[in-house]
Amino acid sequence: MNVVIIGASFGGISAALQTRKKHPQATVILLEKTSSLGYLPSGLNLLLSGSISSLDEAYFMTAKELKEKGIQVYLDTEVRRVDLKEKSVVCATDSGSDVYRYDKLIVAAGSTPYSHKIIGTQSTKVLTYKQRAQAEEAWGVIQRSRHVAVIGGGQAGIEAAEALHENGKQVTVVESMDNVLFKSFDSEMIQPLQEEMIRKGVDLKFHRAVTAIEEQGEQLVLHLGDESAVCDAALLSVNVRPDLAFLDGQLPLNVDGTLMVDEYLRTEDLDVFGVGDCVQTPFPLTGESFYMPLANNAVRTGMTAAENLMEPVRPFVGSVRTVAAQAFGWYIASTGLTEAETQFYARPVRVHHKETKTSMLPDAETVHLKYITDADTEVLLGVQLISKENILQAINTFALAVQTEQPMDTLTGKEYFFQAGFTDLVDVTNLEHPFERG
Amino acid sequence: MRIEDFLEKQEKRELQLVSYLIHSGGEADYAELEEHLDITKASLESTLDSIAYSLRPLSENIALDYDGRAVRLWMDELFSMQELQHFYLKQSVKVQLLDYLFRNHEFSLTQLAPQLALSESSLSRKIKELNRYLKEFELKIWNGRVQGEELQIRYFYYLFYRFVQGKEALKEREAGISLQIVQTMENYLQVSFEPENQARVFLWLQIAQHRMHTKKTVSIRLKENMTPYMEDKLYQKIRSMLWRFSSRYSVEPDEEDAQMLFVFLLSSGVLPEPFFHDYRLTRNRNSPAASLDTYLVETIIIQYGYRKLPYMLERRMYHTLSQIHAALYFFKGDLEVHDRLFLLEQEQKIAEESVRSFAETLREITVEKLKLPNETNNGLMEWSLLGYFSVLVMVTMEMRQVLRVGIDLKHLPMYRETTISLLGLLIEKVNGVEAEECQPDKPYDLIVTDRREAEPLETGGKVYVLSELFSPFDQKNIERILQSLKK
Numbered sequence: 001m002n003v004v005i006i007g008a009s010f011g012g013i014s015a016a017l018q019t020r021k022k023h024p025q026a027t028v029i030l031l032e033k034t035s036s037l038g039y040l041p042s043g044l045n046l047l048l049s050g051s052i053s054s055l056d057e058a059y060f061m062t063a064k065e066l067k068e069k070g071i072q073v074y075l076d077t078e079v080r081r082v083d084l085k086e087k088s089v090v091c092a093t094d095s096g097s098d099v100y101r102y103d104k105l106i107v108a109a110g111s112t113p114y115s116h117k118i119i120g121t122q123s124t125k126v127l128t129y130k131q132r133a134q135a136e137e138a139w140g141v142i143q144r145s146r147h148v149a150v151i152g153g154g155q156a157g158i159e160a161a162e163a164l165h166e167n168g169k170q171v172t173v174v175e176s177m178d179n180v181l182f183k184s185f186d187s188e189m190i191q192p193l194q195e196e197m198i199r200k201g202v203d204l205k206f207h208r209a210v211t212a213i214e215e216q217g218e219q220l221v222l223h224l225g226d227e228s229a230v231c232d233a234a235l236l237s238v239n240v241r242p243d244l245a246f247l248d249g250q251l252p253l254n255v256d257g258t259l260m261v262d263e264y265l266r267t268e269d270l271d272v273f274g275v276g277d278c279v280q281t282p283f284p285l286t287g288e289s290f291y292m293p294l295a296n297n298a299v300r301t302g303m304t305a306a307e308n309l310m311e312p313v314r315p316f317v318g319s320v321r322t323v324a325a326q327a328f329g330w331y332i333a334s335t336g337l338t339e340a341e342t343q344f345y346a347r348p349v350r351v352h353h354k355e356t357k358t359s360m361l362p363d364a365e366t367v368h369l370k371y372i373t374d375a376d377t378e379v380l381l382g383v384q385l386i387s388k389e390n391i392l393q394a395i396n397t398f399a400l401a402v403q404t405e406q407p408m409d410t411l412t413g414k415e416y417f418f419q420a421g422f423t424d425l426v427d428v429t430n431l432e433h434p435f436e437r438g
Numbered sequence: 439m440r441i442e443d444f445l446e447k448q449e450k451r452e453l454q455l456v457s458y459l460i461h462s463g464g465e466a467d468y469a470e471l472e473e474h475l476d477i478t479k480a481s482l483e484s485t486l487d488s489i490a491y492s493l494r495p496l497s498e499n500i501a502l503d504y505d506g507r508a509v510r511l512w513m514d515e516l517f518s519m520q521e522l523q524h525f526y527l528k529q530s531v532k533v534q535l536l537d538y539l540f541r542n543h544e545f546s547l548t549q550l551a552p553q554l555a556l557s558e559s560s561l562s563r564k565i566k567e568l569n570r571y572l573k574e575f576e577l578k579i580w581n582g583r584v585q586g587e588e589l590q591i592r593y594f595y596y597l598f599y600r601f602v603q604g605k606e607a608l609k610e611r612e613a614g615i616s617l618q619i620v621q622t623m624e625n626y627l628q629v630s631f632e633p634e635n636q637a638r639v640f641l642w643l644q645i646a647q648h649r650m651h652t653k654k655t656v657s658i659r660l661k662e663n664m665t666p667y668m669e670d671k672l673y674q675k676i677r678s679m680l681w682r683f684s685s686r687y688s689v690e691p692d693e694e695d696a697q698m699l700f701v702f703l704l705s706s707g708v709l710p711e712p713f714f715h716d717y718r719l720t721r722n723r724n725s726p727a728a729s730l731d732t733y734l735v736e737t738i739i740i741q742y743g744y745r746k747l748p749y750m751l752e753r754r755m756y757h758t759l760s761q762i763h764a765a766l767y768f769f770k771g772d773l774e775v776h777d778r779l780f781l782l783e784q785e786q787k788i789a790e791e792s793v794r795s796f797a798e799t800l801r802e803i804t805v806e807k808l809k810l811p812n813e814t815n816n817g818l819m820e821w822s823l824l825g826y827f828s829v830l831v832m833v834t835m836e837m838r839q840v841l842r843v844g845i846d847l848k849h850l851p852m853y854r855e856t857t858i859s860l861l862g863l864l865i866e867k868v869n870g871v872e873a874e875e876c877q878p879d880k881p882y883d884l885i886v887t888d889r890r891e892a893e894p895l896e897t898g899g900k901v902y903v904l905s906e907l908f909s910p911f912d913q914k915n916i917e918r919i920l921q922s923l924k925k
Contacts, residue, residue: 115690117690225668240688241688255615256615256688288686290687291687
């Protein structure tokens with residue numbers, strides 16, 4: 001069996017490894033359009049913040065490791081066309097073109113941040129950095145810039161803003177909604193982080209969408225409706241989108257341009273699978289499917305597709321959109337529904353706020369929690385937390401509880417370890433208890 | 439643009455013929471039809487043959503029987519002229535062309551001509567004809583695309599799929615997401631749409647979802663017109679909702695999508711009156727449409743000399759006027775589905791002449807206040823007259839203070855009863871007037887009489903002595919007196 005995988009980032013590599021594990025006899029072919037694979041999309045931020053000293057360190061996997069596992073890797077190989085009838089993939093390479101025949105095809109082509117509505121994004125000072133080559137170019141431009149604007153206040157945007165700030169840049173963040181990270185946090189929960197950003201001199205421009213970017217001499221002018229912002233360079237950190245032009249309309253797409261797949265991640269052609277940022281992900285809380293281009297979804301869909309190659313055995317469980325980050329001195333994490341998002345939830349909800357401590361020691365930090373429950377069933381629907389101390393792992397427990405639709409009772413009564421130096425009297429994830437303290 | 443403009447000359451004539459037969463009781467002779475359609479006998483015969491051929495797929499619903507002298511129409515009880523019109527429209531090349539352009543965003547003549555079974559030159563000719571009609575919407579088919587302001591494109595296609603092509607033609611992949619937005623909007627705005635209005639919002643959203651992927655769009659006028667509305671609370675809510683909704687998909691929302699949805703909601707009459715009332719209390723009263731609403735309500739109150747309007751009537755007036763004004767402010771062009779002049783005639787039957795002229799005055803004020811260009815081919819402007827007319831009829835009917843008129847014809851022993859009845863009908867043409875033969879001891883606001891020696895009324899009412907029976911002079915004077923009595 002020939003299994004061809006298009007794209008060698010989180011989704012593609014996970015699919016390749018799982019295919020190798022589940023189908024030891026299969027020929028696994030991994031096609032990657034760039035000259036390297038396994039690059040961490042946040043590599044530039046890591047470099048800017050000094051977490052790594054070179055982009056060479058921003059990899060989670062190498063071609064050598066994959067080849068050692070018997071996976072054929074082809075770099076600098078860009079897919080031009082897929083022929084569903086012939087079951088072949090036509091690629092452009094440095095030396096011309098190659099054709100790869102497949103029995104099963106996994107589309108893990110990833111996504112890119114781009115905007116066809118903002119005029120002027122083709123400027124060399126408008127930077128993207130998801131790929132290694134882009135990050136290298138961006139690094140060069142940023143080194144020469146004093147003032148950098150970040151377009152989009154999502155997780156990538158905030159992490160970039162902090163890295164730029166730490167690098168001594170003057171930073172402006174433009175966000176179209178009322179607060180940063182609006183997809184995962186309600187405004188009051190993210191307020192402390194925003195206050196810290198402002199205190200550190202970051203210029204936050206909310207409720208403004210960039211309509212055009214114009215080069216004026218050495219500078220860039222961002223047009224934000226009736227006002228503008230001047231900077232030396234801009235990082236484009238808007239929503240990412242898949243580019244599936246090579247499928248040439250042969251397979252049905254969703255309205256948002258993602259590949260239409262069933263619960264086993266199969267497309268209309270049952271020998272073709274879609275994973276990662278190319279597909280929507282089921283959101284079990286509302287029964288809908290959304291676009292959640294998260295690394296964890298890419299990894300899990302990649303593995304699930306590999307499981308279902310021969311026959312549909314494991315449906316993809318979906319995502320409750322679990323995210324966590326550390327920025328401007330705050331640890332923040334979220335899973336499931338936010339309060340603002342409950343407008344998409346058909347049933348009445350109850351919103352709770354709570355404060356607890358990270359340990360019983362005098363220097364313990366406060367953890368601010370917000371959680372949403374179904375008003376009738378008391379099932380946990382979503383949790384947001386923010387603290388000065390690293391409590392990010394707690395979100396995984398909450399994510400499991402939300403994913404498995406646990407009622408509050410289960411969380412209240414669940415067992416936890418007690419250790420005065422590491423926990424309060426009750427663990428942060430045992431939500432309902434009388435020992436509240438801020 | 440009229441809905442018939444999507445049809446070819448021959449198709450229009452065929453429909454015209456069937457329509458004439460319906461209005462003539464289902465039967466007409468050749469001479470009548472030749473005159474009505476302004477064609478020769480030979481052309482009539484070929485038209486009849488052509489209809490017979492066209493109607494073959496509908497043989498169970500409609501049929502024509504003709505014998506060289508007369509034509510008879512048979513129609514199933516459940517079949518209507520509207521269905522016949524749709525049958526013709528669905529086969530129209532112009533309709534198919536516009537439908538194709540919507541679905542594919544762009545085309546080349548070489549690619550499209552064979553699909554429509556046309557030569558490239560015929561297709562070019564159809565496009566030229568369509569462009570003549572699309573001009574009213576400030577749109578043009580050019581370089582394989584429909585070009586113009588994005589709001590106008592969405593507005594045109596909304597009318598197109600609502601009235602011409604049929605909404606069912608769009609029930610495709612956009613349906614699921616559009617339904618979700620409707621439900622989210624109801625939740626988020628705390629509004630509950632009537633089923634028919636929900637379907638209209640749904641259609642608008644389907645079109646919006648489809649157009650969202652268009653790469654090059656123009657929104658210059660929208661941007662300009664929206665300037666006074668940028669801080670509007672309803673707009674801000676719609677923007678926030680749409681942005682949040684879009685953020686869950688791989689689409690790129692923009693300010694204009696929210697603006698266009700806002701414009702649609704304001705101008706289409708889908709918002710329930712109680713919701714609009716709450717919105718009106720918080721909206722920016724200086725925005726062009728809002729200040730015009732207030733100005734016209736006050737103008738109407740002054741014109742009719744009302745001290746104050748009943749609370750609910752005033753609310754209904756604002757609701758209707760705001761739709762007219764938002765549409766005139768933001769949109770260009772209209773698709774005339776019903777015969778506007780016929781509707782105006784029907785409205786006039788129940789209202790006085792002065793109502794029509796006042797409706798025209800209101801329209802003139804609107805043109806001046808909204809600084810609208812004086813265009814002769816803007817159907818929306820023509821329809822606004824009907825809109826003002828309806829508002830005025832609504833107000834005058836509701837505010838009608840019943841005036842009693844006694845008819846006292848003593849010098850007319852012959853045909854007295856018939857004459858009183860006829861005169862009564864003429865007098866009652868003035869809204870809010872009841873006329874009857876004068877009864878002794880009954881108070882009247884006005885007595886119309888043919889006696890010069892009529893006694894002044896104890897109730898203080900007026901007396902009018904007819905100069906001549908049924909004279910337009912008397913009729914005009916009586917109308918004037920009644921109007922002054924109303925004030």
